[in-house]
Amino acid sequence: MYRFACIFAFVIGLALPAAAFETRATAAYVIDQTTGTVLLSKNANEALPPASMSKLMTLYMAFDAIADGRLQLDEELLVSQHAMSFGGSTLFLRAGERVKVEDLIRGIIVLSGNDACVVIAEALSRDGTEAGFAQMMTTRARELGMTNSTFANSSGWPAAGHRMSMKDLAILADRLIKDYPTYYPLFSQKEFLFDPKESENRLNRNPLLGLGIGADGLKTGHTREAGYGLVGSAQQGDRRIIFVLTGLQSSAARAEESEKIVNWAFRQFAQKELIKAGTVIAEAEVWNGAETTVGLVPAQDLSLLLPVLSGNTVDAQVRYTGPVEAPISAGDQLAELVIALDDLPETRLPLVAANDVPAAGFVGKMRTATGVLVQQVTASPAAPLQAPSSAN
Template sequence: MIRLIPTPFLLAAVLVLAVAQAPLAQSFDTRAEAAYVLDQTTDTVLLEKNADQPLPPASMSKLMTLYMAFEAIADGRLGVDDVLPVSQHCFEYRGSTMFLDPSDRVRVEDLLRGVVVLSGNDASCVLGEALSPDGTEAGFARMMTARAENLGMMSSTFINSNGWPAAGQRMSMHDLGVLADRLITDFPTFYPLFAEQRYEFDGRAPQNVRNRNPLLGLEIGADGLKTGHTQEAGYGLVGSAKQGDRRVIFAITGLETARARAEEAEKIINWAFRQFAERGVAKAGTRLAEAEVWMGERPFVGLSVKEDLSMLVPLTASRDIEAEVIYNGPVEAPITAGDEIAELVIRLGDLPETRAPLVADEDVARGGFASRLRVAAEVLVAKFLDNEGTGPEEGA
């Protein structure tokens, strides 16, 4: 326990936590042009390389189409058993397709698998036109851009539903990481689709029945999400893997070959799980510090975390974990146990700060006459001492 001494405006005192001599991780030198790696379990960013740079996303942009399709199913605008028509525009897409034609009417469930497993440009277009406010893929692309911004994806602009090369179609690896996180969190019922390794639609495309995600089936916990490749973008992958209670999400792009993409993705997963481990930092209710109280029946109140707090700790090298407890003080009484009155800020090497609210661990009632008289006397004495030190200077 450390007693904190507040300044008139902001208090900051350094703590060395119980996870002392916590190690500093070896950085990962990725070959990808841009990369973003997130430990979803602790919300810790493990790696950023050109992560906010808008780049051509290729088929990885289909994840946004899927997110909006899942939303439409969840709110009743679309049903998995609905059948949708295939327009001439969608039929004309080339590259990876389900080989749909304008005479088809296709179930939404088949289209979803066609996008996830087969990376069907035509299937993505059909879903987009069905959800578009004006029935066009361009109209849906404008919806995608607006919805992405609403989700906090500030570097994403869509021209089409599927990532077919188009001037201005851009996403950052950070945005793709945010989108993967939301897909996993918001749609747990649909997320298992991303782990499916094979899907055959109507016997039409025997050469296109396997999921292109190279990590599926490697028994490293990989269960999603989407590959991408164009000549402009290079080879990319938005991936996720779960081992034990931890889940890691990553997005990479700009690799030169499919093999390089597969190797880099597996290395990232192995690095993220083998170089870091989750460790407990503070137990709920354990007093970490005290904040000064103004006009209370007691001069200090204890501070603790509301819930058990853990953080991701690297497993090589050695360095202390440091933290600051910050609050505006002194805190005026009355105070109720559970009131959020401070913040714990934890730092470890180059990792992003971990922040957690600190709450009062007990009630502090407003002081009676004697307490207020004591405080008033302390204030008067402090002012007198300040004045003593600021008298006129001695003349020459």
């Protein structure tokens, strides 16, 4: 039997792609978490200084430790001289005092406390040092699929080699939301007063909280080298998006760009039902079967996140290697439906056999063999006879 790749092209009524979002950020990544559709990717795999956005990795590891019993929320951790030495955003912790893990976590999320990060890092590090914890962060990041992240500290303090990509930060945000839903609501907390003497230092810097657009996390970041950035997430209805951007010139630009991205992602895309499960959309040739073809159907409803502009069509393709040898059982995966839209990733949907096709009986096999013979004879005619050359 000769098998070959088969491609059927056909048209599905879909939508024209929405205009790509032209962001002012130097790097950005936007994904619809509900469907996994990447809506925007700009320099998303470039390893860049993440500033305080990398604190999300410290938080993830703290949640890991709470989940496996290495930390308790009401446990009090000792503040070291090293933790106290940090400037920038802090909880104004003093060496020698003890602080509850829950307060440290809230202090990192809401107040971006560098000192709080170090206290947790030293508590969880194998050797009791922040540097040792940074190595653990890098290892854990690789396990999570974050291949462009390397950590030099727990807080995002500017340091040589401390880098993350925007896609890695989106992966991390996704894991925080999915793996630790109990703690995720902390990211929407608008203020946290840790020290009454520092009442001005209590507000969350996330500019989207409270705007009524569904924003509920996650972390801002800023250093001179990195510019202004934000790892954000928002939910409207059944959809949730995650977005990451960096390199903006001011906190005002960060707020404006972030709100634009959220509005664009929700208003320019919608979930659409395209094909119902069990609908025959193509047929595959069958070898040595009681039937010569078998219907190809999606095993599940095809629903895609698509641009909202409608009234146009795009090509779709069914790809399989055939003919498919019988016997075939209904539900056997035989092919793929491939749909590609400009500015959106390719979508692949498995296609399965619509029905059973038993192996052919003797007569059917003879018919198949005769057909193959005819094809071979037609494709390879006998060479013309030549008269023998005369002997000399």
